[in-house]
Amino acid sequence: MVNISPICAFQDNYIWLLENNKHAVVIDPGQAAPVEQVLAERGLILTDILITHHHYDHTGGVQALVENWPQAKVYAPADEPLPCSTAVALNDGDTLTLSELGLSFTVMKVPGHTLGHIAFYTANETEPAHPPLLFCGDTLFSGGCGRLFEGTPQQMYDSLQRFSTLPDATQVYCTHEYTQANLAFGYAVEPSNKALQKHIQTVAKCRQQGIATLPSTIGLEKAINVFLRSDLTNVKASVQAHAGDPLPENIQVFAALRRWKDDF
Numbered sequence: 564m565v566n567i568s569p570i571c572a573f574q575d576n577y578i579w580l581l582e583n584n585k586h587a588v589v590i591d592p593g594q595a596a597p598v599e600q601v602l603a604e605r606g607l608i609l610t611d612i613l614i615t616h617h618h619y620d621h622t623g624g625v626q627a628l629v630e631n632w633p634q635a636k637v638y639a640p641a642d643e644p645l646p647c648s649t650a651v652a653l654n655d656g657d658t659l660t661l662s663e664l665g666l667s668f669t670v671m672k673v674p675g676h677t678l679g680h681i682a683f684y685t686a687n688e689t690e691p692a693h694p695p696l697l698f699c700g701d702t703l704f705s706g707g708c709g710r711l712f713e714g715t716p717q718q719m720y721d722s723l724q725r726f727s728t729l730p731d732a733t734q735v736y737c738t739h740e741y742t743q744a745n746l747a748f749g750y751a752v753e754p755s756n757k758a759l760q761k762h763i764q765t766v767a768k769c770r771q772q773g774i775a776t777l778p779s780t781i782g783l784e785k786a787i788n789v790f791l792r793s794d795l796t797n798v799k800a801s802v803q804a805h806a807g808d809p810l811p812e813n814i815q816v817f818a819a820l821r822r823w824k825d826d827f
């Protein structure tokens with residue numbers, strides 16, 4: 564059985580560690596030292612490194628990890644600079660089989676935060692008691708979405724739409740602990756959302772105890788994340804009122820919502 568746990572890095576990054584039978588896979592190791600510490604503590608062998616996008620806080624540890632674990636394979640987006648010379652480039656629709664874990668991921672290209680950003684999804688069918696898994700990098704956050712550093716609002720909107728078609732039970736592993744601030748923004752947009760009000764309380768308790776608010780689920784995000792709810796009448800009305808403009812197209816609402824969050 565695959566065990567998944569967060570390794571904290573920098574201020575608020577999570578490097579996700581997947582382990583099974585003493586084999587380990589890490590996703591987006593921005594730093595090597597905290598990964599090496601956990602591998603040593605648990606006596607794990609690093610077999611694979613998965614990268615969602617080229618930002619340094621997701622790739623900064625790759626070089627040092629492959630020097631220490633030369634047999635570890637590195638997988639990264641085909642449409643971005645590779646994090647090391649031996650990295651395998653992945654495209655939308657590719658299948659990535661991690662035999663030591665007994666998991667096969669489908670690669671989803673989800674541009675917006677960066678242009679070549681990819682996510683890793685598995686229906687997790689080899690473990691029927693376990694839910695599907697999504698490792699989404701900086702595209703989707705609990706209660707929010709990534710900033711548009713390279714892509715357009717339309718690209719991010721389409722990427723989030725793809726995520727929203729995944730099963731509600733899908734466990735969502737985001738790479739930053741931004742949930743509390745995101746929910747505060749969501750509440751400003753949609754104060755009457757009962758599920759959001761309830762989740763704000765749950766997240767506040769987690770953070771008081773220093774517990775990660777992740778993983779989330781697709782079902783929860785559809786209920787509490789305004790960036791997955793921008794087509795709803797009440798969210799549109801709120802964004803239009805804030806923008807002071809009529810926004811007849813769904814994509815205009817989404818773009819204005821993202822700009823609102825940038826300044827929030």
Ligand SMILES: [Zn+2]
Nearest residue numbers: 616618676701
């Ligand atoms: Zn990023």
